Structures are given as C-alpha cells and as structure tokens.
Amino acid sequence: MNTLSAAAIAQPAPQEFALSGAWTVRGLGTLAPRLAALSAPAGSGLVVDCAGIEALDTAGAWVLQKLLRQLRAAGSAVHLRDFRPEFARLLAMVGKDLSTQVPVTSALLPVSSVPSSHLEHLGRSAAGSLEQVMALLGFVGEIALAFTACLAHPVRFRWRPMLYNLRSAGFDALPIVGLLSFLLGIVVAYQGADQLRQYGANIFIADLVGLSMLREFAPLMTAIIVAGRSGSAYAAQIGTMSVNEEIDALRALGIAPLDLLVLPKILALSIALPLLTVFADLLGVFGGMLMARAQLGVGFGEFLDRLVKAVSVTAYLVGVCKAPVFAFIIAVVGCFHGFRTRGGADSVGRQTTRSVVQSIFLVIVADALFSVAFSVLDL
Incomplete structure (x- = not known):
C-alpha cells in the first residue's frame, strides 16, 4: 500500500516554486509555518510547478488558492505549470467565489487583464436568461408530472x-x-x-x-x-x-x-x-x-x-x-x-x-x- 507524502513547498529558483506531496486535510499539517514565511520577488513573473502534487482535496485547493492570492498580492504575475486537469477543476470550483482567479494552464500563459466588453456582457446576460427560461420550463414540466401523480393517487394530495x-x-x-x-x-x-x-x-x-x-x-x-x-x-x-x-x-x-x-x-x-x-x-x-x-x-x-x-x-x-x-x-x-x-x-x-x-x-x-x-x- 502506497503512502502519500506530506504537502511541501520548495523554491528552487527565485522566480519558481515547486509544490509536492498530498495537499489534503491529512497532509497539510506542517505546511502553515512554511507558507507564513514565504516571500516572493515583487514585480516579476512567478512559476508554480505543480507536477509533484500527488493528491488534492477541497482543503488543499483552498490553501493553494490562498497561496496564489498571497503571491499575486506581492505584485507578481503567477502561472501554474503541469497542473493535472482534475485538480484544475477542483481548484476552479473552490475559487469561483474569490475575487482573484488564477489561470490554470499546462504551458506558461500570461494573465489576461482585459476587461469584459459590452458585447460579451450582453452575450452572457442572454445566455443566463435563456438558461433561466429553460429551467422554468423544466420546473413547469415537473409540476405537471407531480400533479398527474396526485390525480392518479389522490391520497398523496x-x-x-x-x-x-x-x-x-x-x-x-x-x-x-x-x-x-x-x-x-x-x-x-x-x-x-x-x-x-x-x-x-x-x-x-x-x-x-x-x-x-x-x-x-x-x-x-x-x-x-x-x-x-x-x-x-x-x-x-x-x-x-x-x-x-x-x-x-x-x-x-x-x-x-x-x-x-x-x-x-x-x-x-x-x-x-x-x-x-x-x-x-x-x-x-x-x-x-x-x-x-x-x-x-x-x-x-x-x-x-x-x-x-x-x-x-x-x-x-x-x-x-x-x-x-x-x-x-x-x-x-x-x-x-x-x-x-x-x-x-x-x-x-x-x-x-x-x-x-x-x-x-x-x-x-x-x-x-x-x-x-x-x-x-x-x-
């Protein structure tokens, strides 16, 4: 039976951090002091190598989001490298309500700071309205099925x-x-x-x-x-x-x-x-x-x-x-x-x-x- 190692973070170069181990509830115990003492050069691009991450749960994703926000707060552009797709989906789900989102890519891509255009905002609003209309129609269908079931079995009413x-x-x-x-x-x-x-x-x-x-x-x-x-x-x-x-x-x-x-x-x-x-x-x-x-x-x-x-x-x-x-x-x-x-x-x-x-x-x-x-x- 394989045993996962504890979560760890290293800095092999001034502009690079390497993450390894199990970023889970069980593996995060000794990581807090290291994160508190972490420092990053301001105004430069940083690379976070995630190839060594063995496991990730919601607790680890939250800590990772907090780390990325800490690095960005120092004025650095942050990029994730070799981040597994399943981990990327969990990280995005945990951080969807955060004000700052870090792009997750397999290659080094710049962070886009271009604001949304009015046309994009209009498109998103139209898509949201269409989704709401379809959900309302589905809800009406569920009501029709429930009403039919009550007619078939009046004791349910x-x-x-x-x-x-x-x-x-x-x-x-x-x-x-x-x-x-x-x-x-x-x-x-x-x-x-x-x-x-x-x-x-x-x-x-x-x-x-x-x-x-x-x-x-x-x-x-x-x-x-x-x-x-x-x-x-x-x-x-x-x-x-x-x-x-x-x-x-x-x-x-x-x-x-x-x-x-x-x-x-x-x-x-x-x-x-x-x-x-x-x-x-x-x-x-x-x-x-x-x-x-x-x-x-x-x-x-x-x-x-x-x-x-x-x-x-x-x-x-x-x-x-x-x-x-x-x-x-x-x-x-x-x-x-x-x-x-x-x-x-x-x-x-x-x-x-x-x-x-x-x-x-x-x-x-x-x-x-x-x-x-x-x-x-x-x-």
Whole structure:
C-alpha cells in the first residue's frame, strides 16, 4: 500500500516554486509555518510547478488558492505549470467565489487583464436568461408530472397546506384588494367625469367604469397585488427552507417537495384569485358609482340599469377567466425562484425580488396576449 507524502513547498529558483506531496486535510499539517514565511520577488513573473502534487482535496485547493492570492498580492504575475486537469477543476470550483482567479494552464500563459466588453456582457446576460427560461420550463414540466401523480393517487394530495394557503393568499388579501379596487373605481370615474360632462353623456360613466374594471383593471390589479404579497412570500419561504437545508431534509424523509410546497400553493391561488377578482369587481364598480353620483348626478338606480345593459356576461367572464392563468404564473414563478436560492440571506432577498418583478412582467405580458386574442375572437 502506497503512502502519500506530506504537502511541501520548495523554491528552487527565485522566480519558481515547486509544490509536492498530498495537499489534503491529512497532509497539510506542517505546511502553515512554511507558507507564513514565504516571500516572493515583487514585480516579476512567478512559476508554480505543480507536477509533484500527488493528491488534492477541497482543503488543499483552498490553501493553494490562498497561496496564489498571497503571491499575486506581492505584485507578481503567477502561472501554474503541469497542473493535472482534475485538480484544475477542483481548484476552479473552490475559487469561483474569490475575487482573484488564477489561470490554470499546462504551458506558461500570461494573465489576461482585459476587461469584459459590452458585447460579451450582453452575450452572457442572454445566455443566463435563456438558461433561466429553460429551467422554468423544466420546473413547469415537473409540476405537471407531480400533479398527474396526485390525480392518479389522490391520497398523496395535501389538503391542509392548500387550505392554509387559501386563507393566507385569499381571505387575508381581501382588505388590501378591496381598498385598492375601490380607489381605482373612484379614480376611473373621476377622470372620465369631466369629459363626459362636456358632451352631456353622464350616463355613459357606467359603461366606462363597468367595462374597464370588469375586463381589465380588476383582474390585472388583483394579480399585481397578489404577486407582490403572496408571490414574494412563496419565494421567501421556499428560499429560506432551501438555505436551511430543509428541502434536502424533506427529500431524505421521502416527502416530495413539489407535493408539499408547490402544488397546494398553485391550487389554492387558482381558487383564491378568481374570487378576489370578483370581489375587486364589486368594490371597483361601487367606487365608480359613488363618484358618478357625486360628480355627474347619476343615481345608483340609473347607474345599475345602464351597467346591466353596457356590460354583458361575456365581458364579465373575460375578466374572471384571466385570473386562473395569472394565479398559475404567480405561484410557479414564486416557487421557482425559491428553489433557485443558494447561499444565505442575501440570495433569499435577491430571488424574492426577482420573483416579484418577473411575476408582474409575465402577468402584464399575459394580459396583453389575452387582449389580442379576445380582439381576434371578437369577444
């Protein structure tokens, strides 16, 4: 049985260092004093010969990264020579979060200090966005498979988390949704009152408030409120569980995270958002009705009579039918970014912010597509 020698560092020439032995947890014991006393000539190119390294683990890679940073801090350009490819991959993985990266090559290559161009930055951003889109599509596919499995085995479905999310995302959101919808109805009626008064068309305030609130404003504003309120909560909850390794603990216990954390949220929000939209319709129309009476002298009875004639059942259902799609977008994006959380609290905040921004963006895009589709279908 071969025994690995302890890690060692020698300086055969002023501009060259030779590393040897096992750079592992077991072999690094006597290396600390040697590294502390190490000195390198400033302002010259240094070569670090790695041909003698017999083994390398994460502890040794971390010490090697620290050594290279120490040499570079003295103002020297550092090159690695004869570094095994498998060691190079481990060194790069350990040092990926360090501010200074040392190029690992088999030949002597200069360190490139040319900053990234705008075109390269654009390309990397596009590649990152494409990767995120593909990951989101894969996540949707996993949700579809989990939902199909729950349909095949209904005992797997977790009703208690769904009811909890139904309360937190639905019932608890009634005050803020109702208040903002009421104010929005007042604003729409107030802005249209002056124009309608000029043409003696006061009664058409019911058309303006009814169609705008029921078809567009109520479902869209409700979705935006829920995205900021519940979508962020989904991302923060799952992200915190991921950072605390609770997701891995669930898998170790044989509990599918999608069944426990994702499906109940999607189904609960798909039920809650249409109901919140109906509630927003009522409060928005009520706010517009109050402003119509105050600004245009249109009574409640006249307003309601005109509203029934102006707003068809189709126009009402158009707004309500958007809500489940918006709910699916909000829940999926929030949970997706929660599962992508890595690191610590900073990552939780970053992914939560991304979930809210992307949810609102996708909701508005979906609403625009709905408008185009309904216009083509003449609905």
